Amino acid sequence: MTTATASLDQALVPVRSKRAAATFAFRALLVRDVMVLRKTFVAFLMRTVTQPLLIVFVFAYVFPEIGQGVGGSGEGAALFSTSLMPGLIGVAVIFQGIQAVTIPLVAEFGYTREIEDRVMAPLPIWAVAVGKMVSGAIQSAIAGLIVVPFALWIPSTPVEVDVNWPVLVTVGPLACLLAGALGLAIGTRAEPGQIPLVFGIILIPMTMLGAAYYPWERLDAIPWLKWAVLVNPLIYISEGFRMALTGIPHMPAPAIYGALVGFTVVLGWIAIIGFRRRVLT
Amino acid sequence: MRFWDIGTHHVIRTAGLTKVYRSKGGPTITAVDHLDLGVHGGEIFGLLGPNGAGKTTTVGMLTTRVLPTTGQAWVGDVDVVADPVAAKQMIGVVPQESTLDRALSVWENLYFHGRYFGMTARSAKRAADDALERFRLADRADAEILELSGGMAQRLMVARAVLHQPRLLFLDEPTAGLDPQSRLALWEVINELHADGQTILLTTHYMEEADQLCDRVAIMDHGRILALDAPAALKRTVAADTEIRITSPDSTRVPELAVHLEGFEGVKAVSSSDGLVRVYLHADHGGLARLIAHADAGGFDISDVKITEPTLEAVFISLTGKDLRE
Numbered sequence: 001m002t003t004a005t006a007s008l009d010q011a012l013v014p015v016r017s018k019r020a021a022a023t024f025a026f027r028a029l030l031v032r033d034v035m036v037l038r039k040t041f042v043a044f045l046m047r048t049v050t051q052p053l054l055i056v057f058v059f060a061y062v063f064p065e066i067g068q069g070v071g072g073s074g075e076g077a078a079l080f081s082t083s084l085m086p087g088l089i090g091v092a093v094i095f096q097g098i099q100a101v102t103i104p105l106v107a108e109f110g111y112t113r114e115i116e117d118r119v120m121a122p123l124p125i126w127a128v129a130v131g132k133m134v135s136g137a138i139q140s141a142i143a144g145l146i147v148v149p150f151a152l153w154i155p156s157t158p159v160e161v162d163v164n165w166p167v168l169v170t171v172g173p174l175a176c177l178l179a180g181a182l183g184l185a186i187g188t189r190a191e192p193g194q195i196p197l198v199f200g201i202i203l204i205p206m207t208m209l210g211a212a213y214y215p216w217e218r219l220d221a222i223p224w225l226k227w228a229v230l231v232n233p234l235i236y237i238s239e240g241f242r243m244a245l246t247g248i249p250h251m252p253a254p255a256i257y258g259a260l261v262g263f264t265v266v267l268g269w270i271a272i273i274g275f276r277r278r279v280l281t
Numbered sequence: 282m283r284f285w286d287i288g289t290h291h292v293i294r295t296a297g298l299t300k301v302y303r304s305k306g307g308p309t310i311t312a313v314d315h316l317d318l319g320v321h322g323g324e325i326f327g328l329l330g331p332n333g334a335g336k337t338t339t340v341g342m343l344t345t346r347v348l349p350t351t352g353q354a355w356v357g358d359v360d361v362v363a364d365p366v367a368a369k370q371m372i373g374v375v376p377q378e379s380t381l382d383r384a385l386s387v388w389e390n391l392y393f394h395g396r397y398f399g400m401t402a403r404s405a406k407r408a409a410d411d412a413l414e415r416f417r418l419a420d421r422a423d424a425e426i427l428e429l430s431g432g433m434a435q436r437l438m439v440a441r442a443v444l445h446q447p448r449l450l451f452l453d454e455p456t457a458g459l460d461p462q463s464r465l466a467l468w469e470v471i472n473e474l475h476a477d478g479q480t481i482l483l484t485t486h487y488m489e490e491a492d493q494l495c496d497r498v499a500i501m502d503h504g505r506i507l508a509l510d511a512p513a514a515l516k517r518t519v520a521a522d523t524e525i526r527i528t529s530p531d532s533t534r535v536p537e538l539a540v541h542l543e544g545f546e547g548v549k550a551v552s553s554s555d556g557l558v559r560v561y562l563h564a565d566h567g568g569l570a571r572l573i574a575h576a577d578a579g580g581f582d583i584s585d586v587k588i589t590e591p592t593l594e595a596v597f598i599s600l601t602g603k604d605l606r607e
Contacts, residue, residue: 016399018366028396035393036384104384116380117390117441120344121397122370281302281347 022123026131029118033135037100037142047099048143052088053150059213060084060155081155083248086241087212088151089144090175094210094234096143097179098186098203101136105187106195109278119279129184129275133268136180141172162247171240174260178233181267188274210234215242217249233263292449292480293320293343298352300338300504312338314504315352320482325475327495328484329593331603335504336484337377340453343482344374356449370398373442373450377457379434381426381441388413388422391441398445408444416440416470432463439470443479450474452483456490468494488593500597507600512593519591519599525560525569527576528585532556541579545572552604561595 016024037044060081108115118128152159190198209229211219216239219226229235236259239251250256298316303309313335320326328336341347343354345365354361361368382390391412395405413419416436421429429437435455443450455471456464471494475481485491491498492512499509508515527542529535539553542560547568549561562568569588576583598604 016370018364021370021399022366024399025397028393031396032382032385032393035389039384112383113376113378114380114382116346116376117382117394118397119346120369120374122366122399124366279346281341 016122018122022127025121025123026127029121029123029128029131030135030138032118033131034138037139044139044142045146048092048096048146049150051095052092052147053154055091055213056084056088056150056154060157064156078157078160079248081157082160082246083215083242084155084213085148085151085159085161086245087210087214087238088147089241089245090210090234090238091207091212092143092147093140093175093179093237094182094206095203096140097136097176097181097183098198099183100139101132101180101183102187102190102198103195105132105184106190106192109188110192115279125276125279126272128279129272130268132187132275133177133180133184133271136183137173137176140176140179144172144176160247161245164244167240167253168244171244171256171260174257174264175237175240178237178260178264178267181264181271182233184271185267185274188271188278206232206234211238211242215239215248216251230259233259233267236260236263291319292322293318293326293354293356293482295339295343295354296352298339298342298354299350300335300342300347301350311504313342313349316504316506318499318506320480321497322480323475323478324496325471325481325483325494327491327498328482328501329486329488329491329498329597330484330501331486334486334501336486336501337453338504339501340374340451340482340484344372344451345369370445371448373445373447375435375438375442375450375452375455377453379426379438381434381437383426385426386422387418387424387426387429387437390426390437391444394441394444400445412440412444430463431459432466435459435463435467436470439467439474443474448480450479450481452481454484454486456485456487464490488597492593498593500593500600502597502601508596515593515596516591519561519595523562523569524589524591524595525562525572526585526587526589527558527560527583528556529558530582530584534581538576538579538581541581542572542576545575548572550598550602552598554604559595559598561598 105115119125121128152161186198186202209225210232211229212234216226216229216235219229236251236256240256240260242248243250243253243256295316295318298313298318299311300313301309301311316339328339330336338347342349343356343361345361345368349362356368356371359367359371382393385393388409391409392405395408396402400408413422416439418433418437418440421433426434439452439455452471456467459467468490471481471483475494483490483494495512497510498512498515499506500515501507508518527538529538535553535556535558539551539558542548542558543551547563549563551561552559560572562572573583573586594604
């Protein structure tokens with residue numbers, strides 16, 4: 001039996017070492033997800049763009065133009081536009097984690113069962129789960145990039161960008177992985193009927209209280225809120241992008257990095273356990 | 282014929298394989314109960330039994346998806362529990378529900394399956410093209426999965442499962458829910474694979490399927506194997522028995538008639554379904570006339586009587602006293 005590496009026909013697959021088989025399979029899973037993304041790119045664009053576009057349009061263009069203040073007018077409005085840009089990127093990243101991972105996964109576990117073909121690929125189940133997180137992270141990154149031009153050019157007041165590249169190339173991938181892990185963790189636990197609930201009681205509060213629309217530092221005025229929102233992973237994503245892209249005061253860097261890594265590891269672990277439980281009996 | 286499939290060594294083995302489902306507050310169910318099984322290279326091996334017999338759980342354990350409670354299982358020399366990644370490389374699986382990737386087209390389903398199993402882009406492309414031809418799906422290459430009929434979807438599932446040339450193919454109730462024509466088409470596909478030397482383990486609750494396709498059949502009930510042999514040999518074990526099918530013009534009284542005949546001398550087992558009563562008689566040619574007279578005496582009308590050869594269903598009934606469909 002063990003000598004049976006199939007060499008009779010070119011199309012035959014030789015039996016590979018586990019490591020090689022798993023590496024090929026992992027890469028192919030990612031290629032599959034990217035290919036599906038390409039096929040559905042218009043839908044991806046629409047779901048990515050609509051919400052941030054409207055937020056930036058209403059808050060950073062309409063409000064200052066009509067003189068109704070969110071960030072006030074003049075210097076206040078400029079500060080608001082600058083502060084909003086990293087927040088919008090953070091919201092796009094988190095939203096995409098849910099939309100790219102949770103929603104398909106809930107359908108696949110709930111009724112289509114199609115995830116099983118990928119579970120039968122020759123790689124460990126935890127690696128299939130990690131593959132889902134990574135492909136979610138890739139989609140989050142694309143979504144974050146797509147939002148940038150809107151956040152820069154729509155506001156009626158100038159957005160002052162101050163890029164810290166070392167921070168951006170570390171915070172960016174971490175934030176995207178965190179979004180993928182969150183998406184998978186929710187996806188392995190939610191039932192198809194609970195999807196509206198995921199948006200209503202998880203995603204909306206997360207974005208409203210995620211320091212996306214205001215810098216976390218400014219919550220000094222409401223101390224209980226300033227500490228309560230720390231359970232929200234989006235805080236660290238928004239503050240991380242604020243640190244990477246603007247000169248606005250932000251949470252201390254070690255807190256941002258520590259929380260991004262911590263949330264990614266904990267949510268990733270919860271997601272892998274949940275994924276195993278859903279596919280193995 | 283592939284060389285590794287020649288010979289009679291076991292390519293699937295189980296030893297004391299057991300799965301117990303314990304649910305909180307619910308009953309404890311022993312789905313598979315100390316199963317010892319050996320499947321030879323190149324054969325079609327059937328697990329025949331009613332729903333809930335433990336067939337799917339057995340396939341689940343052999344294909345790494347269900348973790349055994351106790352016992353062991355090997356595909357080839359690979360322990361499926363200890364080394365699921367190696368096991369997955371050697372098997373192709375067609376589960377009961379469709380697991381086709383709906384985000385992909387028919388051709389892409391095959392292509393990506395090849396890629397998951399380590400084929401280069403080029404060989405996966407060629408394998409996908411060949412598979413479409415071989416499984417008569419070439420004109421549906423670009424179709425979406427949801428556009429396929431049940432029969433075509435099932436053929437695609439089989440095409441995908443054998444694309445990476447697995448040494449073992451598992452088919453879990455491959456024709457359940459298919460119309461008769463699609464069922465015959467799939468049987469043809471299975472027979473072709475068999476002719477190429479593919480080792481196949483299939484589960485079914487259709488006795489015709491087990492009878493027509495399988496080299497050997499294990500009859501399963503309550504997680505245990507009750508009998509295991511070639512279909513012809515299994516049928517010989519009840520060859521002394523005759524199956525008599527009795528149709529009554531009043532189908533509502535069929536169950537009653539079954540009960541009436543149950544205690545009659547020479548009757549081994551009785552079952553009723555589809556408006557007819559099946560009576561299994563011990564070989565005793567005088568029995569038939571007396572049986573009809575007994576029914577008549579009970580006030581039952583009989584419109585038709587057929588005497589048939591024993592089937593695998595008769596084997597199942599003689600082993601368990603119940604119908605496969607129950």
